[in-house]
Amino acid sequence: MRQLSQGKSLTEQLTDIVAEHGATSGAAELYSGSCDPVSYVIPTAGDDRKAVGFSETRTTPGASYIYGAATIGHRFGEPFVHSHSMWANAEGETLGGHLWSDTIVGAEGVHAVVHIFDGVDLISADDTETDMPVFTPHASERRVFDVTVETQLRNTVVARVLPGEDITEAIIKTSKASGFDSVSVRAGIGSLVGGEFVNRATRETFRVDGPGTEVIALIGHVSDLSAAEPEVRLSCTMVDRHGVVHAGELIAGANPVAVTFELVLQEMNQESK
Numbered sequence: 158m159r160q161l162s163q164g165k166s167l168t169e170q171l172t173d174i175v176a177e178h179g180a181t182s183g184a185a186e187l188y189s190g191s192c193d194p195v196s197y198v199i200p201t202a203g204d205d206r207k208a209v210g211f212s213e214t215r216t217t218p219g220a221s222y223i224y225g226a227a228t229i230g231h232r233f234g235e236p237f238v239h240s241h242s243m244w245a246n247a248e249g250e251t252l253g254g255h256l257w258s259d260t261i262v263g264a265e266g267v268h269a270v271v272h273i274f275d276g277v278d279l280i281s282a283d284d285t286e287t288d289m290p291v292f293t294p295h296a297s298e299r300r301v302f303d304v305t306v307e308t309q310l311r312n313t314v315v316a317r318v319l320p321g322e323d324i325t326e327a328i329i330k331t332s333k334a335s336g337f338d339s340v341s342v343r344a345g346i347g348s349l350v351g352g353e354f355v356n357r358a359t360r361e362t363f364r365v366d367g368p369g370t371e372v373i374a375l376i377g378h379v380s381d382l383s384a385a386e387p388e389v390r391l392s393c394t395m396v397d398r399h400g401v402v403h404a405g406e407l408i409a410g411a412n413p414v415a416v417t418f419e420l421v422l423q424e425m426n427q428e429s430k
Contacts, residue, residue, distance in 0.1 A: 160190075160266040167192065167267060168227065168238035168258045174271045175229050176236075180301045182279035182294075184315075184344035184421045185227040186270040186374075187242060191263030195220045195244055197254035199400045200348065200369040208287040208320065208416055209348065209369030212400075217252060220244040222267050224394075225256075226344045226374050228292050228419045229271075230279025237281050239292060239419065241346045241373045243394060243402055253373050253396035272344060272421065275301045277315050284417065286320060291417040293317050312337070318418035324349065324375070325389060325409040332382050332422060339380035339425040342391060346372050347418030352395055354405025365403050369415040370395045373402070378425065 161170045167187075175183040198211040225242025242260075243253040278297045281290050294315045314335045318327040324347075332340045351367030377391035393412075394404040 159269045159271060161262045161269055163262055163264050163266060165262055166258055167260045167262050168240055168256065169236075170262070171227055171229050171238055171269065171271065172236035174269070175273060178273045178301055180273045180275070181231060181297070181299070182274040182277050183229045184272045184274070184419070185229065186344050187222070187225045187227065188268045188270075189224070189265075190222045190267035191265040192220045192222050192244065192260055192267065193263035194218045194261060195242070196257040196259045197242075198257070199254045199396055200371050200398050202368055202398065206288045208289065211255065214257065215254070217244065217246050219247050219263070220252075222263075223251070224374060226346045228279060228344070228346060230281060230292055232281035232290065239281070239346065241371050241396075243373045243396075251402050252400065253371070253394070253402045254400070255371055272313070273301060274313070274315060279315070287416045289416045291317065292419050312424040314422045316420045316422070318347065318414050318420055320416060321413050323410050324412050324414055324418055325391060325407060327414070327418070328379055328391070328420065328422065329382065329387060329389070331420065332379060335422070335424075337422070337424045338382050339378065340382075340422045341378050341425050342376055343421045343423055345375040345418065345420045348372060348415040349395065350413045350415045352393065352403065353408045353411040354393070354403065355408060356405055362408065363405070365395065365397050366399075367415070370397045372418070380425070
């Protein structure tokens with residue numbers, strides 16, 4: 158856990174942490190603190206070229222940061238961060254969106270758990286299908302950790318989920334292909350075509366309007382992948398094109414990816430399930 162410093166760009170501090178370890182890529186889970194200001198956009202309908210678009214830039218001064226996630230890599234040879242977050246304004250209204258690099262950490266800092274990727278370069282480029290910038294993982298010979306010394310390493314898979322793929326099915330397929338029986342979903346962000354949830358308290362289902370929503374955080378686990386019906390528990394928080402934040406348990410088979418999804422899966426052992 159690292160505490161990001163007041164008065165500095167949130168995203169630039171994340172790239173600095175990755176660089177400290179001699180790596181090029183990583184992912185971060187972000188929790189609590191403050192930002193002043195938050196600079197951000199929310200999703201909008203696309204056009205003839207783009208699947209979805211962005212609103213005009215919005216600003217929230219004196220924001221209480223709640224949580225979010227970030228993918229850290231490079232674009233055109235320079236450090237680049239894709240981050241979605243959730244916060245509250247001075248009136249207590251919950252807001253969310255896609256952060257710009259001029260979001261500045263406030264007096265309370267922001268807490269970050271940064272996952273450093275070994276042997277992976279994440280490169281952002283414009284996708285020909287959606288005409289949007291997306292991260293794609295590339296295998297690298299660069300080694301960051303000495304596995305004979307590091308004792309906290311876990312088998313981790315970094316994957317890009319393509320437009321139109323259901324996010325739950327993609328997690329199951331990727332986990333099985335990696336030989337995992339149980340996985341934890343960590344720091345995954347991207348966009349979905351709307352969203353369909355179950356309210357855990359009432360068990361009622363509800364749908365979020367598309368054509369695109371920005372996923373602030375996707376967390377949970379999938380276990381017993383060798384069974385005919387694996388156990389799936391995935392909680393998702395997202396912001397829609399109206400700027401409204403929603404949360405619930407994803408319904409399998411009902412949540413296709415809009416532009417991309419940057420997926421980070423960690424293998425779970427039996428004791429950690």
